[in-house]
Amino acid sequence: MELRQILDGVESLEMVMPEFQREYVWPIEDAKQLLISMFKGYPTGCLLFWETENPPEIKNKAVDTNKLGLTKVILDGQQRLTTLFMLIRGQIPPYYTNEDILHDPRHLYFNVLSGDFQYYQKKLMENNPLWHSVIKCFDENEVDSFDIAEKYNEINEDVEFREIAKAIGKNLTKLRAIEKMTYPILTVPKTADIDGAIDVFDKVNSKGTKLTDAELVLTHVTGGWPKARRIMKKKMLEMKDNGFDFSLDFLTRCMVVTLTKSALYKKNSKLKYDKFTKEDYKLAWAKVEKALDYLLPILQQDGLISSTNDLSTNNVLVPMIAYLVENDNKFKGNLKYQFLYWMFLALIWSRYSGQTDARLDKDIYIINNDEDIIASLVQEIEDSRGRLDVKEADMEGRTAGHPLYKMLYIVTKANKAIDWANGGAIYGTIGDYYSIQSHHIFPQAFLYRNGYQGDNHIDKKKVNEIANRAFITRDTNYSISDKAPEIYLPKVKNEYPNALEKQFIPENPKLWLAENYDSFLKERREMIALAINDFLKKLKNHQADSNEVIESKPTKSWSDFLDKGEDNFTEFKSSLRFCLRQNKPMDYIEHGILKTINAFLNSEGGTLVIGVDDEGNVLGLENDFNSFSKIGKDGFLLHFDNLIINALGKEQQADLNIKFECVNDKEFAVVEVSSSNKPVFLSKNGKKEFYVRHAASSQAYDISEAYEYINKHWS
Numbered sequence: 265m266e267l268r269q270i271l272d273g274v275e276s277l278e279m280v281m282p283e284f285q286r287e288y289v290w291p292i293e294d295a296k297q298l299l300i301s302m303f304k305g306y307p308t309g310c311l312l313f314w315e316t317e318n319p320p321e322i323k324n325k326a327v328d329t330n331k332l333g334l335t336k337v338i339l340d341g342q343q344r345l346t347t348l349f350m351l352i353r354g355q356i357p358p359y360y361t362n363e364d365i366l367h368d369p370r371h372l373y374f375n376v377l378s379g380d381f382q383y384y385q386k387k388l389m390e391n392n393p394l395w396h397s398v399i400k401c402f403d404e405n406e407v408d409s410f411d412i413a414e415k416y417n418e419i420n421e422d423v424e425f426r427e428i429a430k431a432i433g434k435n436l437t438k439l440r441a442i443e444k445m446t447y448p449i450l451t452v453p454k455t456a457d458i459d460g461a462i463d464v465f466d467k468v469n470s471k472g473t474k475l476t477d478a479e480l481v482l483t484h485v486t487g488g489w490p491k492a493r494r495i496m497k498k499k500m501l502e503m504k505d506n507g508f509d510f511s512l513d514f515l516t517r518c519m520v521v522t523l524t525k526s527a528l529y530k531k532n533s534k535l536k537y538d539k540f541t542k543e544d545y546k547l548a549w550a551k552v553e554k555a556l557d558y559l560l561p562i563l564q565q566d567g568l569i570s571s572t573n574d575l576s577t578n579n580v581l582v583p584m585i586a587y588l589v590e591n592d593n594k595f596k597g598n599l600k601y602q603f604l605y606w607m608f609l610a611l612i613w614s615r616y617s618g619q620t621d622a623r624l625d626k627d628i629y630i631i632n633n634d635e636d637i638i639a640s641l642v643q644e645i646e647d648s649r650g651r652l653d654v655k656e657a658d659m660e661g662r663t664a665g666h667p668l669y670k671m672l673y674i675v676t677k678a679n680k681a682i683d684w685a686n687g688g689a690i691y692g693t694i695g696d697y698y699s700i701q702s703h704h705i706f707p708q709a710f711l712y713r714n715g716y717q718g719d720n721h722i723d724k725k726k727v728n729e730i731a732n733r734a735f736i737t738r739d740t741n742y743s744i745s746d747k748a749p750e751i752y753l754p755k756v757k758n759e760y761p762n763a764l765e766k767q768f769i770p771e772n773p774k775l776w777l778a779e780n781y782d783s784f785l786k787e788r789r790e791m792i793a794l795a796i797n798d799f800l801k802k803l804k805n806h807q808a809d810s811n812e813v814i815e816s817k818p819t820k821s822w823s824d825f826l827d828k829g830e831d832n833f834t835e836f837k838s839s840l841r842f843c844l845r846q847n848k849p850m851d852y853i854e855h856g857i858l859k860t861i862n863a864f865l866n867s868e869g870g871t872l873v874i875g876v877d878d879e880g881n882v883l884g885l886e887n888d889f890n891s892f893s894k895i896g897k898d899g900f901l902l903h904f905d906n907l908i909i910n911a912l913g914k915e916q917q918a919d920l921n922i923k924f925e926c927v928n929d930k931e932f933a934v935v936e937v938s939s940s941n942k943p944v945f946l947s948k949n950g951k952k953e954f955y956v957r958h959a960a961s962s963q964a965y966d967i968s969e970a971y972e973y974i975n976k977h978w979s
Contacts, residue, residue: 268443270311271349274357277328279313279336281359283321283493284462284486286479286512288346288365295347295369296381299398302442303379310448312340314461317454321490326358334454339465352443354399372398374439376412376432393419394432401439409433459538462487477529478513481520484537489545499553507571508560514578515552517624521586522548525632526831527624531959533831555588562595567604568677570691576667579616580607583627583641590632601806602638608674608800609642611667613649619868619977626868629833633825644868647939654796656789663728664702668796675795676735681766684756685740701741703734705753705769706781709746714778726781731788734767749776768792822925826873826880830960833870835860838877840900840933842887849891855948858911862946863955863962864937865912865919866977870957875932884930897924900933911947916940943974 273279301308314337319327327335338345349357350370356362371384377394389395393415400406413429452464462484486492496515503510521527523544524534559581563569572578584603588594595603610616616623627641634640646652659668681690690700704711708727716723736744744752753776756763764771768791775784830836837857843850857874864870875885885900892899901922908917919938924931945952954970955962965973 265447265449266443267348267352267445267447270345270447270449271353271443273336274345274349274359275353277326277331277358279338280319280327281323281338281342281357282319283323283490284465284483285323285338285342286482288343288360288367290343290347290367290369292367292369292372292383294343295351295367296372296383298344298347299351299372299442300381302445303381303439308344309341310450311338311345312450312452312464313337314339314452314456314464315454316456316461320458320461320487323359324361324364337461339452339461348442351398352402370399374398374401374435376401376407376409376435377416377428379435379438398439401436402443404440407436409436458487462537476513478516481529481535482512482516485516485519485545488537488540489542492545492549495549499556503556503560506560507564507573509572510578514582517579517582518552518555518585519545519548521582521628522551522589525586525628527582527628528621528832528959531621531832533960551589551593552585554593555585558588558593559584562600562604566600567607568674568691570677574670574674576611576614576670577616579620579624580610582624583631586628586631587637598806599638601803605800605803606638606641606645608671608803609645609652612654612671612796613645613652614667615645615648622868625832629831633828633833647941652800654793656786656793659730659789659792660785661722661725662730663725664730664733666730668792669730669733671796672730672733672792673735675792675799676767678799679766679768679795681735682760682763683737683740684760684763685737685743687760687763688737690735700735701738703736703741703744704728705732705734706749706778706784707744707746710748711778711781726785729785731785731792734769748778768795822927826876826882826927829880830878832957832960833864833868835864835870835872835960835962836876836878836880837872837874838883839885840874840888840904842891844887854907858907858946858948859953859955859962859964861908861920861935861937862912862944862953863957865916865940865944866955866973867939867957869937869939872935872937873932874935875930882927882930882932885932904933912944916944942978943970 270279298308315334316337317334319335319337322337346357346360347369349355350365350368351372354370356365369383373382373384373389373395374380374397375382375394376396381398382388382395384397393412396407396412409429409432412432413425416428417423417425452461456464465483482493493512496512500510500512500515517527520529520532520535523540524532526532526534529535563581569575575581584607587599587603615627623644626644630640630644631637642652654668654671659666662668677691682688683690704727706727711727712718716727718724718727750773753764753769754773757771768788770784770787770791772787774780775787825834826836828834837853837860838844839853840857841849841851841854843853857872860870860872864872875888876882888900889896892903894902904922905917908914908920919940921936923934923936925934926932943954945954947953954965956965956973957963
């Protein structure tokens with residue numbers, strides 16, 4: 265089909281955009297490159313439509329309700345189609361509104377002589393007869409090659425009019441031919457229902473980098489609940505007005521956690537869309553929305569988080585939201601402060617800077633399964649980082665991109681710091697808009713005048729260190745400019761005696777001299793580390809509000825635990841080695857046990873339950889107990905230890921804890937497996953195997969897959 269026919273179809277509402285499609289997100293450079301490719305005759309893919317008599321919810325209600333027959337629903341290629349509609353027709357397609365177009369490419373211009381494309385630049389294009397709007401170039405009545413050649417010839421009399429007119433005409437013809445190009449179209453037949461169409465959409469967009477995993481999930485959610493995207497975006501705007509700028513990806517993650525108690529997308533064994541109804545999605549969103557409404561004021565008032573700019577990642581809020589949706593939107597007892605304590609630790613030590621999905625999933629599992637939630641969450645951080653307290657050396661050479669920079673601002677606000685010119689409280693978000701600025705105590709220009717080199721990487725990091733930053737208003741920052749600290753700091757101290765102390769700035773005048781800058785940095789790092797540790801300690805030890813009752817922690821019910829079934833951190837095995845079908849011990853049963861333990865060690869840990877079938881029914885361990893020469897638990901434990909030592913290594917025993925539990929007078933073994941601090945291989949018949957936990961199962965990795973995983977997981 266010719267492109268102009270497709271654009272006519274969009275304009276006449278013959279071709280429509282389903283609500284489950286994401287917004288127009290292309291940056292203007294992508295739009296320019298698409299037109300350049302088409303101008304050069306390069307292939308630019310194809311379009312995918314779904315022909316149906318019963319179209320789903322359509323964006324902007326842009327559908328002909330009186331139309332009989334088939335409607336063509338755009339499944340793939342909407343970014344290209346929207347771009348071409350705007351650049352050729354000069355309008356926004358009917359399925360979008362002005363607010364939906366975040367990057368409008370309609371100021372793209374075309375040099376009719378050179379064939380170059382550039383976005384409008386006044387200096388280059390004003391009064392230049394060769395540059396014209398691409399939109400106007402597609403209209404023969406607007407841009408004429410002879411008119412342009414005449415104007416160009418008036419400026420450049422030495423050029424040949426006929427040759428110029430011919431070259432311009434050739435380029436305009438080539439550009440306008442784009443509209444007559446045949447664009448390949450693939451079609452999903454009318455026999456497909458909406459679930460089938462979304463399945464095709466999912467498969468098409470799971471290849472390459474077109475959609476994020478979260479966007480694909482949201483597509484399915486919107487397929488079942490058409491208004492989901494609009495309702496979530498409305499909430500996003502409301503929260504943004506209050507300083508919290510969340511993405512659809514973040515809100516979708518919260519939805520997935522609420523629906524499945526897992527943070528995973530692709531490898532989430534419980535994320536099965538055919539099991540969720542419109543009401544399920546609406547209920548999950550209602551819980552997420554209430555949790556956010558409860559949490560955000562706590563962040564601002566108790567956590568001193570003025571906005572999302574104070575967070576190095578929004579992912580740190582997901583476990584807190586997961587707790588709230590399962591606990592009637594309330595932090596019980598002193599859990600409010602305990603969660604804030606954990607949150608700041610997670611931010612400081614970059615809990616989610618790598619392996620984000622796996623670590624989030626582990627923390628969500630802890631939220632829903634552990635008795636002492638905070639202790640377990642904190643232990644995960646300590647296990648991966650080695651310690652929790654901040655030391656002076658952690659800030660050495662660190663600049664504003666490090667999480668400790670944002671943490672310095674938090675403790676500065678907690679210490680009731682004041683501005684150095686007006687004595688007003690320092691509170692709000694860092695940045696020009698909110699007037700609070702990050703000030704170099706030893707100004708950059710001052711240090712560069714005193715021996716530090718701007719083109720020296722080490723010097724530059726030292727000049728911009730966290731320990732050389734304070735927080736003051738914009739006007740105060742401007743008034744200080746590049747003055748020497750020995751000149752302006754005494755004036756600050758004289759005017760506001762506690763101002764420097766409140767920002768953890770050494771008050772020894774000798775340290776304000778350029779030659780003592782290194783000593784200043786070291787002492788201030790120590791002061792900041794002490795302040796951060798003290799702030800965290802106060803949160804950790806904060807008592808519950810007087811009107812709150814701290815409830816005793818419930819004892820874990822193994823029956824409830826087994827009823828939850830298997831997941832990414834829980835695996836059930838019927839026996840340690842006894843095969844019920846063969847009625848005797850079998851090696852493959854033992855290997856299944858070892859595979860699971862190996863996968864947990866190489867992932868985020870987990871719980872292996874032995875003596876329970878896949879459905880959570882307790883079978884007991886009698887068959888295993890009676891299969892050893894030393895009958896009973898002692899024989900079981902001895903054999904288990906030997907399996908671990910021979911297959912995984914003696915050192916791995918430190919990562920395992922085994923105990924026996926009982927339900928309905930039947931015993932089973934519970935093996936708690938911690939995440940290993942190094943890769944662990946499983947030995948079998950002289951060969952090495954490597955397993956990782958995915959989607960509630962232990963997945964074998966070949967050498968190349970294992971190598972890539974090891975580099976990422978233990979980086």
